[in-house]
Amino acid sequence: MTDIEEIKSRLDIVEVISGYLRLTRAGRNFKALCPFHNEKSPSFMVNPERQIWHCFGCGEGGDIFTFVMKMDGLEFKEALKLLADRAGVKLKNFNPKESGQKARVMEITKISTRFFQECLKVKGGKKAKEYFASRGLENKIIENFKLGYAPNSWNLLSDFLKKKGFKDKEIFLSGMSVKKDRGGYYDRFRHRLIFPIANLSGEIIGFSARAMPGADEKSAKYINTPETPIYNKSSVLFGLDKAKLAIRKKDKCILVEGNMDVIMSHQAGVENVVAASGTALTSEQLRVIKRYTDNLALAFDMDEAGQAAAKRGIELALQEELNVSVIAIPEGKDPADTVKNNPKEWIEAAEKSQPVMDFYFDQAFSKFNPQDVRGKKEIAKEMLNVIGKISNKIEQAHYLQILARRLEIDEDILRDTLRKAKIAKSSGLLSRDKSGKMKVTDKKTKLQERLIGFAIVCPELLKGIIKEIKNNLAVTNPVLKKISDQIINSADQNQLSAAELKILKENLDDELSEKWDLLAMSAEMEIDRGVDAGEEIKICLNELEKIKLGEDRQRLEVDLKKAIQKNDQGSCKLLLGEIDKLDKRRNEIDGN
Numbered sequence: 001m002t003d004i005e006e007i008k009s010r011l012d013i014v015e016v017i018s019g020y021l022r023l024t025r026a027g028r029n030f031k032a033l034c035p036f037h038n039e040k041s042p043s044f045m046v047n048p049e050r051q052i053w054h055c056f057g058c059g060e061g062g063d064i065f066t067f068v069m070k071m072d073g074l075e076f077k078e079a080l081k082l083l084a085d086r087a088g089v090k091l092k093n094f095n096p097k098e099s100g101q102k103a104r105v106m107e108i109t110k111i112s113t114r115f116f117q118e119c120l121k122v123k124g125g126k127k128a129k130e131y132f133a134s135r136g137l138e139n140k141i142i143e144n145f146k147l148g149y150a151p152n153s154w155n156l157l158s159d160f161l162k163k164k165g166f167k168d169k170e171i172f173l174s175g176m177s178v179k180k181d182r183g184g185y186y187d188r189f190r191h192r193l194i195f196p197i198a199n200l201s202g203e204i205i206g207f208s209a210r211a212m213p214g215a216d217e218k219s220a221k222y223i224n225t226p227e228t229p230i231y232n233k234s235s236v237l238f239g240l241d242k243a244k245l246a247i248r249k250k251d252k253c254i255l256v257e258g259n260m261d262v263i264m265s266h267q268a269g270v271e272n273v274v275a276a277s278g279t280a281l282t283s284e285q286l287r288v289i290k291r292y293t294d295n296l297a298l299a300f301d302m303d304e305a306g307q308a309a310a311k312r313g314i315e316l317a318l319q320e321e322l323n324v325s326v327i328a329i330p331e332g333k334d335p336a337d338t339v340k341n342n343p344k345e346w347i348e349a350a351e352k353s354q355p356v357m358d359f360y361f362d363q364a365f366s367k368f369n370p371q372d373v374r375g376k377k378e379i380a381k382e383m384l385n386v387i388g389k390i391s392n393k394i395e396q397a398h399y400l401q402i403l404a405r406r407l408e409i410d411e412d413i414l415r416d417t418l419r420k421a422k423i424a425k426s427s428g429l430l431s432r433d434k435s436g437k438m439k440v441t442d443k444k445t446k447l448q449e450r451l452i453g454f455a456i457v458c459p460e461l462l463k464g465i466i467k468e469i470k471n472n473l474a475v476t477n478p479v480l481k482k483i484s485d486q487i488i489n490s491a492d493q494n495q496l497s498a499a500e501l502k503i504l505k506e507n508l509d510d511e512l513s514e515k516w517d518l519l520a521m522s523a524e525m526e527i528d529r530g531v532d533a534g535e536e537i538k539i540c541l542n543e544l545e546k547i548k549l550g551e552d553r554q555r556l557e558v559d560l561k562k563a564i565q566k567n568d569q570g571s572c573k574l575l576l577g578e579i580d581k582l583d584k585r586r587n588e589i590d591g592n
């Protein structure tokens with residue numbers, strides 16, 4: 001047995017998913033509101049027999065591994081490790097030494113977090129507490145984010161950790177201490193506000209520490225945990241462990257500049273918010289965001305530094321093919337201030353992000369004077385550069401028009417300039433055309449899927465439809481066709497017993513078997529919602545026949561046209577008769 005099979009055999013998918021969602025029984029399945037899209041009635045189904053899950057609303061689905069990967073935003077290897085631990089399976093190529101070291105560092109970080117939290121509560125942490133209060137943080141959120149205070153001492157934390165049995169070297173490796181030039185160590189974080197940084201499962205892996213207000217101005221405002229066996233700063237996002245579900249639900253991630261912005265936003269109830277903690281935004285961080293959503297909204301302070309950061313962020317995000325928008329917050333304010341003064345203002349702002357193009361317009365027009373010639377030239381140059389990158393022609397024309405109007409310059413001149421500069425070469429960067437991504441299953445396939453789904457869940461109803469399927473309601477989808485062919489071929493006397501159906505299913509190859517399971521689950525979900533299977537089968541059959549009648553009619557019309565052109569009266573009469581027959585049958589169906 002492979003590791004994967006072993007883990008799967010030891011863990012129950014219902015139990016694993018119950019750790020994340022509230023599952024309720026629905027026939028042979030369990031159902032829940034889907035965590036991956038917004039919905040009011042459950043279409044997220046878990047099937048304990050098949051050990052699979054599937055959402056019939058958004059189409060996500062898979063086994064325990066894919067669930068944990070999606071839910072916790074993990075790579076496959078990480079999910080494997082997590083579930084192996086739960087199942088008590090020892091992974092075959094596993095390095096216990098490395099894990100031992102990692103576990104020690106993890107433990108040190110955990111204990112340090114509690115230490116800092118305690119320090120905030122005692123007398124020495126009074127100033128820090130006052131600062132948090134002055135920024136508008138409530139106690140509940142301070143607890144929730146495990147905020148703390150690092151005391152003004154060179155060795156308090158190290159001594160505490162050593163008493164707990166950790167060695168100097170381990171403490172250093174975890175980033176909590178710094179090596180002295182002449183040997184020995186001292187605490188890295190001293191007299192600072194502590195913002196713990198969590199991994200996706202919510203375990204603390206590092207710290208961002210802010211200087212106390214009014215402290216020595218020469219020291220850095222922020223210092224962070226260096227790279228450690230558990231902390232990789234270029235891929236970590238502050239707050240993601242708490243934001244990931246909300247990001248999925250809203251299908252949007254709001255990126256803010258500071259940790260305080262994330263925390264205050266959470267306090268206001270806007271939870272799909274993260275920050276690039278203590279570093280400039282990296283592509284790696286954006287790719288992590290992309291596991292959850294394609295839509296990124298930037299909420300940066302619009303001072304000069306903020307604007308520059310926003311612009312860098314936008315370009316990087318566009319390269320990662322995220323849909324970027326910008327949340328406008330009043331100048332000189334950050335989200336944290338906005339929440340403190342008026343939470344409603346932030347809640348509203350967070351809902352109304354403006355397209356990134358508006359942001360570029362605002363920027364260009366505030367940087368240069370659109371009234372004088374030089375200003376016009378500069379604005380045109382900057383904006384055409386951006387507009388030229390838009391691959392959708394209608395969108396491009398739209399923004400060209402706006403630019404012309406605002407600059408009071410003839411549109412043709414701008415278009416000409418754009419062409420000449422040859423920057424119109426579509427780079428696809430600003431394309432919002434996602435038509436390629438949305439695959440529309442055509443109506444026919446959908447009906448056939450429903451039909452077969454209900455039939456395999458209620459084999460007693462198969463009797464009626466085998467004949468119909470044979471009567472050339474030609475199943476077109478290749479996978480469906482294989483299943484329906486199997487049913488037809490095995491069906492003796494136009495009937496198939498539940499036992500025969502089971503054997504049939506067991507002999508399918510993996511791909512077909514998976515499809516079969518999904519069709520069955522979908523039908524079971526609908527039956528759970530009160531749909532009558534027999535009724536549904538009838539409707540599907542009728543709709544399919546109507547589609548077929550329409551197709552036949554079209555063919556006959558083409559033939560009729562030809563016959564008319566050839567003045568072939570005999571054929572005309574025959575064809576008209578055929579068409580009439582089709583129309584009659586159609587009326588019959590509609591009359592039902």
Ligand SMILES: [Zn+2]
Nearest residue numbers: 034037055058
């Ligand atoms: Zn879903």
